[in-house]
Structure formats: C-alpha cells, structure tokens
Amino acid sequence: MNEPGHPRAPGRAIDMTHGAGGKAGEQLIGSIFRKHFSNPFLDQGDDGAALGEVAGRLVMTTDGHVVAPLFFPGGDIGRLAVAGTVNDLAVMGAVPRFLTASFILEEGFPIDDLERIVISMAATAREAGAQIVAGDTKVVERGKADGVFIALTGLGVAPDAVAPSGSKARPGDAILVSGTMGDHGVAILSKRENLDFETEIVSDCQPLADLAQAMFAVVPGIRVMRDPTRGGLAATLNEIAHQSGVGMALIEAEIPIDPGVAAACELLGLDPLNIANEGKLLAICSAEDAERLLDAMRRHPRGRRAAIIGRVVEDRALLVTMRTAFGGSRVVDWIAGEQLPRIC
Amino acid sequence: MKYVTEYRDAGLAKTVAGAIVREADAGRQYHFMEFCGGHTHAIFRYGVQDLMPKNVHFVHGPGCPVCVLPVNRIDDAVELAERHGVILCSYGDMMRVPGTKQRSLIRAKADGADIRLVYSTLDALKIARENPDRQVVFFAIGFETTTPPSAVALKMAKAEGLANFTLFCNHVLTPPAIGHILESPEVRELGVVKIDGFLGPSHVSSVIGSDPYAWFAEEFRKPVVIAGFEPLDVMQSTLMLIRQVNEGRHEVENEYTRVVTRQGNLKAQTLVAEVFELRQSFEWRGLGTVPYSALRIREAFAEFDAEKRFALTPKQAREVKSCECPSILRGVKKPTDCKLFGTTCTPENPIGSCMVSSEGACAAYWTYGRFRDGQPRVAEAAE
Numbered sequence: 001m002n003e004p005g006h007p008r009a010p011g012r013a014i015d016m017t018h019g020a021g022g023k024a025g026e027q028l029i030g031s032i033f034r035k036h037f038s039n040p041f042l043d044q045g046d047d048g049a050a051l052g053e054v055a056g057r058l059v060m061t062t063d064g065h066v067v068a069p070l071f072f073p074g075g076d077i078g079r080l081a082v083a084g085t086v087n088d089l090a091v092m093g094a095v096p097r098f099l100t101a102s103f104i105l106e107e108g109f110p111i112d113d114l115e116r117i118v119i120s121m122a123a124t125a126r127e128a129g130a131q132i133v134a135g136d137t138k139v140v141e142r143g144k145a146d147g148v149f150i151a152l153t154g155l156g157v158a159p160d161a162v163a164p165s166g167s168k169a170r171p172g173d174a175i176l177v178s179g180t181m182g183d184h185g186v187a188i189l190s191k192r193e194n195l196d197f198e199t200e201i202v203s204d205c206q207p208l209a210d211l212a213q214a215m216f217a218v219v220p221g222i223r224v225m226r227d228p229t230r231g232g233l234a235a236t237l238n239e240i241a242h243q244s245g246v247g248m249a250l251i252e253a254e255i256p257i258d259p260g261v262a263a264a265c266e267l268l269g270l271d272p273l274n275i276a277n278e279g280k281l282l283a284i285c286s287a288e289d290a291e292r293l294l295d296a297m298r299r300h301p302r303g304r305r306a307a308i309i310g311r312v313v314e315d316r317a318l319l320v321t322m323r324t325a326f327g328g329s330r331v332v333d334w335i336a337g338e339q340l341p342r343i344c
Numbered sequence: 345m346k347y348v349t350e351y352r353d354a355g356l357a358k359t360v361a362g363a364i365v366r367e368a369d370a371g372r373q374y375h376f377m378e379f380c381g382g383h384t385h386a387i388f389r390y391g392v393q394d395l396m397p398k399n400v401h402f403v404h405g406p407g408c409p410v411c412v413l414p415v416n417r418i419d420d421a422v423e424l425a426e427r428h429g430v431i432l433c434s435y436g437d438m439m440r441v442p443g444t445k446q447r448s449l450i451r452a453k454a455d456g457a458d459i460r461l462v463y464s465t466l467d468a469l470k471i472a473r474e475n476p477d478r479q480v481v482f483f484a485i486g487f488e489t490t491t492p493p494s495a496v497a498l499k500m501a502k503a504e505g506l507a508n509f510t511l512f513c514n515h516v517l518t519p520p521a522i523g524h525i526l527e528s529p530e531v532r533e534l535g536v537v538k539i540d541g542f543l544g545p546s547h548v549s550s551v552i553g554s555d556p557y558a559w560f561a562e563e564f565r566k567p568v569v570i571a572g573f574e575p576l577d578v579m580q581s582t583l584m585l586i587r588q589v590n591e592g593r594h595e596v597e598n599e600y601t602r603v604v605t606r607q608g609n610l611k612a613q614t615l616v617a618e619v620f621e622l623r624q625s626f627e628w629r630g631l632g633t634v635p636y637s638a639l640r641i642r643e644a645f646a647e648f649d650a651e652k653r654f655a656l657t658p659k660q661a662r663e664v665k666s667c668e669c670p671s672i673l674r675g676v677k678k679p680t681d682c683k684l685f686g687t688t689c690t691p692e693n694p695i696g697s698c699m700v701s702s703e704g705a706c707a708a709y710w711t712y713g714r715f716r717d718g719q720p721r722v723a724e725a726a727e
Contacts, residue, residue, distance in 0.1 A: 253354075266348060268463075269702070319715050326575045327354040327361075328391015330712040336440075336691030 014109040019139030032115050033135055036122040041098070041133035049133035051098060056157035059094035061085060064151040068342045070113065072191045074183075074203030077150055078117035080278060080344055082124040082132075083207045084229070085152040090212035091225040091281065093164055094156030096130040101152050103137045106145040117148065128207035130154070156209075161220050168223035169244035173312040174290035178211060178281040178303040179204065180258045181233050182265065182272035188343055190264065201260045204279030211302040212281060218296040224284035227277065229344060234273040234332045236282055237320045247315025250322040250332060254309045274335040276343045284312060351574030352390065360579040361395040368586050374400045376585050377675055378543040379522060381408030381703025382573045388712035390575035400582065403539060404708075406521060406630055406673040407548075409486040410437045410701035414627045416661035417514055418443035421483050424512065425449065425457035428654045430479040432459045433468035437701045438483060440694060444662045465497035472501070472509040481650045485514045489547040491639065492612040495619040498645050510650035513641050516626060518548045519556045520637035524628075526564045530676050537675045541585040543578065544570040546600050551616075553608025557596045565594045572600040619645055629663075629697060630673025669696035672705055679706040686710060 017024040034042060041049040065081040075083075082099065089096045101121065105114065125132055187203035208227065216222060224244070228236035233255070237248050257272050265272050279302070285293050290308055297306035310322070320332040368374060378384055384404045387393060393402065406412050418441055425432040432449070439450045439461060453459040458478075462468050465482055472480035484494045494511060501509045522542065530536040544557055549570045557568045567588035571581035581599040588595060598604055619642060626638030641649040663670070667689070668682035679685050679698065689695040691707055698704035702711070709716075 317715065321715050324389070324391045325354060326352050326390040326392070326395075327357045328394035328575075329715075330389060330391045331715055333691075333711045336694075336711075 012111055014105045014107060014111060014114065014139055016107055016139055016141070018105065019137060025137065028111075029137065032111070032118050033137070036115075036118045037125075037132040037135070039131040039133065041131060042135075049098070051133065054097065054157055057160060059089050059092045059156045059158050060154065061088040062151065062153040063088060064149065065344060066146070066149050066342050067188065067344050068146060069188075069191050070117065070147055072203055073187045073201065075205035075278070076117055076120050077148065078119075078121035079124045080205050081150040081152050082121050082128065082130075083205050083278060084344060085154040086128040086130055086207040086209055087227040087278075089154050089156035090207070090209040091164070091227055092156070092158060093162030093212070093216055093225070094158040095213065096128050096154055096156040096207075096209050098155040099125060099130050099132045099152055100134040101132055101150060102135065104145050104149040105137060105139045106147055107139060107142040109147050114148065117150075124207055128209050162216050162222075164222050164225045166224055166226065166240045166243035169240055169246050169284045169312045170223065170286075171246055171312050171314040172287050173223060173284050174287050174308050175237070175248060175250070175310045175312065176283045176285070176290065176294060176297065176306060176308050177228075177233065177256065178208075178283075178297050179279075179305040180256045180261065181228070181277060181280065182261045182275035183258060184278040185232070185275035185343055186261045186264045186272075189268070201258065201264060204277055206279035206302060208279060208281055208302060211297070211300045214296055214300045215281070215283060215293060219285050219289045219293045221289065222283050222285045222293070224282075226282045228280060228282050229278060230276050231335060232272070232274045232276055233282065234271070234320065235334050237332065238334045240284070241318045241320055244312075245318065247313045247318060248310060248320040249313045250310035250320065252322050252325040254307050256305045256307050273332055278344060287311070348574070351572065351576045353576065356576055357395055357579060360576065360583060364400065364579070364583050364586060365397050367583065367590065368397050368400055369590060370397075370399065372399065373538070374540050374586060374589060375403050375538040376401070376541050376543055376582060377403040377405045377525075377539045378571075378578070379405035379407040379518065380543075380545045380548070380573075381411065381701065381705075382546065383543050383571065383578055384408070384705055384708050385703050386573055386575050386578055388708040391712075392575050392578050393713075395579065396582070400586070403537065403675040404672070404705040405525070405675060406628070407487065407518065407545060408698070408701050408703040408705075409490070409516070410441055411669065411673060411697040411704045412516065412521075412628045412630060413441070413485055413514055413697065414629045414661065415443050415663055416627070416659035418448070419659045419661055420656050421449060421512060422447055422452050422457075423656060424481050424650065424654060425452050425459050426455075428479070430458070430481045430654075431471060431475060432457070432481050432483055433462045433471060434459060434483040435463075435485065436461050438485060441697050441700045442694060444659070446695070465493045469497055469500055469506065469509060472506050476508060478508060479653075480509050482509070482511045483514070484511050487516060487518050487545070487548050488551045488616075491515045491616050491620065492551065495615045498619050498641065498648050499615070501648050502645060510648050510653050511641065512650035513620070513639060515620065515639040516628065517637050517639070518545055518552070519560070520634055521628065521631060522557075523560055524631055524634045524637070525674060526560060526566065528674065530674060539566060539675070540589050541567040541569070543581050543585070544568045544596070546570065546572045546577070546604070549600065549604040549608065551609050551612050553606050554596050554598050554604055555606050555608075561594050561596045567594045568596045570596070570598045570600045570604050572603070618642075630670040664695050667696040669698045669706075672698050679709040682706070686714065
C-alpha cells in the first residue's frame with residue numbers, strides 16, 4: 001500500500017474513521033507512518049515484522065509517552081519517545097535495533113502535527129541506528145486523550161561482556177554524569193501554562209546509544225549505567241543505592257548545571273537534582289577506570305560536559321549525601337509527591 | 345546567578361566560620377531561634393550546621409506558613425472544593441497538608457474536586473476570567489510576604505468586577521507570633537526552650553521593616569538580627585547574635601541591608617491596610633489562639649471574601665495525637681523527638697504539616713539532614 005503518490009489522508013484533523021479499520025485509517029498509515037518510517041521490515045505490511053535471526057543477547061524495553069506540551073524547545077513527543085526507548089536499551093549496553101510504536105490519537109488532532117511528530121521519530125530513530133518495524137494506531141473520542149500518546153517497545157542486542165546493572169555499585173567506585181542536569185524538565189516547565197517566564201533553556205532530549213557504546217568500548221566493565229529521567233539524578237542515585245546496598249557521596253561543585261537551569265530552579269524553588277533529563281547518562285565504574293571513562297565521554301559530542309561527581313561509599317542507611325558547594329553536607333533525597341506531571 | 349552565588353561562597357563561609365569559632369565563648373551554649381522556615385531550609389540545604397561550633401544551636405521556629413495553618417482551615421478548604429463545587433486555587437505546598445482524617449486537597453482532587461495548583465494570585469484571577477460561570481476561590485496563606493499579592497488580587501478583582509472570584513484569607517502576622525513564643529511558659533518560666541536571640545525574618549521584614557521587632561528586643565531582652573535567606577546571611581547573622589550576647593546587648597540589627605529598611609515597603613503596607621484588617625484572634629497550629637495575629641478582608645471588599653460568600657460549616661478538627669508538630673513549631677521538641685518521624689511520617693506520607701512543606705522543620709531534617717542521626721561521614725567520604 002506504499003505506492004508512490006498515495007493520496008493524502010482526507011481532512012486536516014484526525015476523526016473517528018481513522019481508527020475504524022477502514023480505508024481512512026489505511027490512508028493515514030500509508031501517507032504518514034509508512035512514508036516516513038519506511039524500511040524492509042515495516043514495508044512487509046504484515047501484522048507483525050519478521051526480523052529474521054539476531055545474533056547476541058537480546059535486550060527489550062517499553063516506554064509510554066504523554067508529555068505536555070507535545071512540542072517544546074529542543075524536541076517533541078516523537079523525538080522524546082524514540083530517545084527514551086533507545087536510551088533504556090543503551091544503558092543496558094545494547095545496540096538498539098528495532099522499535100515498535102503504538103499511537104493513541106485524540107479525535108480532532110491536527111494531521112500536520114502528527115506528521116511533524118512522525119518525521120521527528122523517523123529522524124531520531126535514524127540517529128540512533130534503529131528501525132521502526134511495526135506500529136498501531138487507535139483513535140479515541142475528543143476529551144478522552146490529550147492530542148497524542150505514544151508507546152514504544154524497543155529491542156536491542158548486547159555483547160556478553162557488557163552487563164551493567166543497578167545492583168553492581170561497590171564502595172570506592174566513581175560516579176560520572178555525561179553533562180548538565182535538569183535541562184529537559186526545566187525546558188518543559190518553561191513552556192507550560194501558568195509559568196510564563198522567558199528562558200532559552202533547551203531540552204537535552206537525544207538518543208544516547210552511540211555515547212553509551214563509546215563508553216563501553218573503553219570500559220567494558222562499567223558497573224552501572226542509567227539515564228536519570230523522571231525524579232532526576234537524585235532519584236536515580238537513590239534507586240541504585242538501594243539496589244546495590246551502598247551509600248553515595250557527591251560533591252555539589254562537580255555536578256554540571258546550566259546557569260539558566262540553575263536560575264529557573266532558584267526562581268521556582270526547585271532542585272535541579274530532582275529534575276528530569278532525557279539526554280544524559282549516569283555511569284558508575286571502578287575508581288581505576290574513572291579517568292579513562294571520563295576522557296572517552298568528553299571526547300564524544302554528546303558528553304562534552306561529562307564530570308566525575310562523587311563516589312560510592314559504604315553505608316548501611318543507603319543514603320545519598322553531598323558535600324555542598326557552601327562547605328556543609330546534606331542528604332540528596334528522592335523527591336516526595338508529584339513535582340512535574342507529564343514531563344515525558 | 346548574580347547576587348545569589350556571592351552569598352553561597354565557600355571561601356567566605358570559611359572566613360565567617362573562623363570568626364564564629366574565635367568569638368563564641370567555649371564556656372557557654374548559644375541557642376538562636378530562626379523564626380522562618382526559609383532559614384531552616386537554608387541551614388539544612390547548605391549544611392550550615394557543619395560550619396558551626398558545637399555550642400551554637402539553631403532552634404527551629406514556627407515561620408512556615410503551611411505548617412502553622414490549623415487543621416480546621418484545611419478542612420474548610422476541602423469543604424469549599426467538595427461541597428460548594430468551586431474551583432479552588434492553591435499554592436503547591438498546601439496540596440499535601442493533611443486535614444482531619446488525613447484528608448488533603450490532593451486527595452480531594454483525586455476524588456474529583458476541581459483544585460488547581462497556581463504559582464501566583466494572578467494565575468487565580470486568570471482562571472476566574474476564563475471560567476465566568478464557575479466560582480473561583482484563591483486559598484490565600486502566608487505571612488506578610490504573600491499578603492501584598494493577595495491585596496493586589498482583590499483590588500484587581502474589584503476593579504474588573506470579577507464577580508466569580510473570592511479569596512479565602514488565612515494571612516498571618518509574624519511579630520505577634522514571636523511575642524507569643526517569648527511569653528509562653530516554656531520560654532519564660534520553665535526554661536524548656538532556651539532562646540538567646542532571634543534570626544529575624546528576611547522576606548517578611550522587607551515588607552514590614554525592622555522596626556516592628558524593637559519592642560520585644562527591649563521587652564524580652566533578646567537580640568534580633570534580621571537575616572537574609574542565603575547561607576552566608578545566616579552565618580553572618582549568627583556571628584552578629586553571638587557578639588550581642590557576648591556584649592550583653594539586645595538590639596535589633598539588620599544583616600539583610602541589601603533589602604530590608606527600618607520602615608519596610610510603605611507602598612505594600614498601604615496596599616495591605618487598604619484591603620485587610622486585623623482579626624481579633626486566629627488559631628495557629630502549635631501556638632494555639634494568638635490575639636491579633638492574623639488578617640481578614642475589610643468590609644469594603646466583603647463581596648470577595650470566601651468566608652462570607654460560602655456558608656462554611658463549623659469544624660471539629662482532629663489532629664493525630666502522637667504527631668509532635670505543635671511542640672516542634674514552638675521549638676519545645678525536635679523532629680527526632682517525634683515517634684512518627686521517619687517511621688509512619690515521611691515526606692511521601694506526611695502525617696503532620698511540618699513534614700509537608702520544604703520549610704517545615706521535619707521535612708528539612710528528613711530530606712537534608714537525616715544522616716546526622718548516625719555518623720556524619722559525608723565530609724570525609726567526599727574528599
């Protein structure tokens with residue numbers, strides 16, 4: 001059904017017929033999804049994609065996306081969905097290969113916006129070296145969703161030598177981040193209703209598989225790798241502390257934070273360490289490997305501002321603590337309650 | 345961030361810390377109450393206590409607007425949203441404060457009440473304009489700092505004839521609360537709470553000035569130093585208090601001169617006086633009923649007074665008995681003295697108001713300072 005010159009889906013907005021299993025839906029799939037996602041697997045046009053044999057250890061993940069607004073400085077829900085899914089594979093040491101995408105569309109959603117999102121997804125998937133091989137579209141009545149929700153499943157392949165896990169942090173290990181913290185959450189906030197402050201903060205939303213691969217190439221024994229999304233660096237470190245049964249000691253002055261993000265957080269009473277990132281990696285490795293890993297990160301375009309921000313310590317209380325830039329110390333805690341809903 | 349980072353400078357902190365160690369008399373203990381939750385927050389967030397000698401203690405005061413609101417006022421807000429079907433606009437901190445039977449605004453919202461989180465009174469006015477067929481109530485809380493924006497909102501509503509907007513006024517006043525603490529038997533007679541001086545409010549004082557503190561510095565012979573909210577402000581002000589104590593002085597001094605004057609912001613004061621007047625008494629959580637310690641809306645703005653527009657039922661508010669918030673707010677107990685602290689009461693599941701707001705003593709202890717219960721080992725670990 002993907003013949004050239006396929007007529008464009010009728011109308012400028014999604015209506016209920018686009019999800020009814022009839023011709024309108026097929027036209028939408030042809031003129032938008034198949035057109036931009038085209039690859040040999042998707043183009044088979046069958047109910048599932050036959051992927052053939054894949055060599056290596058399979059890693060699989062799934063991720064739903066409900067961000068508001070759909071378009072924000074530095075990205076959109078499409079780029080976010082692909083990057084988010086790919087990054088979950090990347091931090092497992094996997095090379096992302098295949099993605100499936102499920103769209104929940106709200107009646108009345110502009111088709112032009114959908115196409116923008118799909119083009120962005122296709123571009124981000126290419127950037128990450130992955131293919132979108134299957135998809136699904138459902139339409140719900142106006143008011144039953146908010147524009148578009150996208151759920152992705154990702155499949156990647158990891159070499160046997162690489163097996164990072166949140167349970168592998170050991171006292172003495174170094175903690176590294178690939179760049180500035182809190183950019184995505186503050187970029188979203190800046191676009192939100194009721195928060196009309198002017199800021200040029202751009203989301204860091206990006207696929208990180210190439211950076212992760214560059215890091216594993218230099219230090220295959222990276223013990224833990226994570227992407228600190230919702231809850232920010234603080235939540236991710238607390239999770240790892242609990243998984244590994246250790247404490248963490250951070251040095252605030254070493255944690256990279258964009259001055260604009262710091263200023264916005266100051267204004268809103270937020271802590272950048274609690275705010276979501278969508279294009280940053282956190283890694284924990286042995287102290288001996290730390291400098292080499294840092295060097296590899298800084299040489300990669302997605303890790304220029306990488307830094308060693310602290311180390312893993314023994315602590316039966318499993319606390320993440322921090323030497324403040326002021327010279328005191330404090331706990332770095334999970335955030336309580338909902339700080340920023342629908343951030344990704 | 346210009347004008348902020350200068351006040352968080354580690355090098356200067358060391359210098360002031362050195363002066364404090366030199367000047368604090370090792371033979372005596374110093375207990376200073378920081379009235380404001382903003383100071384409590386700064387002390388814990390930046391780890392100011394780590395830079396103090398062991399004989400300098402901070403006693404956490406009741407200056408956290410969310411913490412001092414009595415349970416029945418929270419129950420009133422829940423009632424407004426649930427029984428009167430209004431759009432209730434609230435600052436975020438209020439959302440999670442538990443009322444009677446742990447019922448909070450966030451739970452009422454989950455059950456279908458229309459409660460909106462706003463960042464300013466202007467947001468609430470905007471919501472009122474956009475929903476002309478709905479009643480919109482702004483849940484106004486806070487000390488003298490948040491009162492002028494409420495006054496502005498009422499004046500704008502009146503000028504626009506915004507008939508569907510009202511304000512549920514819970515604004516309280518700082519000086520009567522400090523006076524009340526100093527007059528309490530725990531401080532005056534029993535000596536349970538030792539207070540050698542006060543770190544005076546910073547933002548509040550930018551509005552009311554430093555003069556209103558003069559009488560109790562004199563009456564109670566306690567030094568007051570108006571302190572900014574940055575960690576260096578806290579340290580410098582502590583040094584100034586130590587000097588006053590050492591020299592037997594009890595004066596109002598102003599460390600926060602970059603913002604606070606003796607008279608304060610006269611324009612804001614006039615605005616507030618035009619819209620609000622003193623309540624004869626108001627109940628504070630922890631302090632009980634304090635005479636002339638809160639504001640209500642003047643008759644001229646009565647049409648925008650939620651308490652007048654909606655018939656609120658009298659409340660039989662119930663506190664959780666084992667919750668020590670009331671004693672903690674008076675400085676009588678520390679968060680760690682409470683049996684619920686960190687067990688059933690955590691920021692995720694707060695039982696008392698002090699665990700909700702980031703300015704509450706319990707939340708600050710738990711979120712930033714709970715390693716102090718054991719061995720503070722971060723300093724050496726991070727090196």
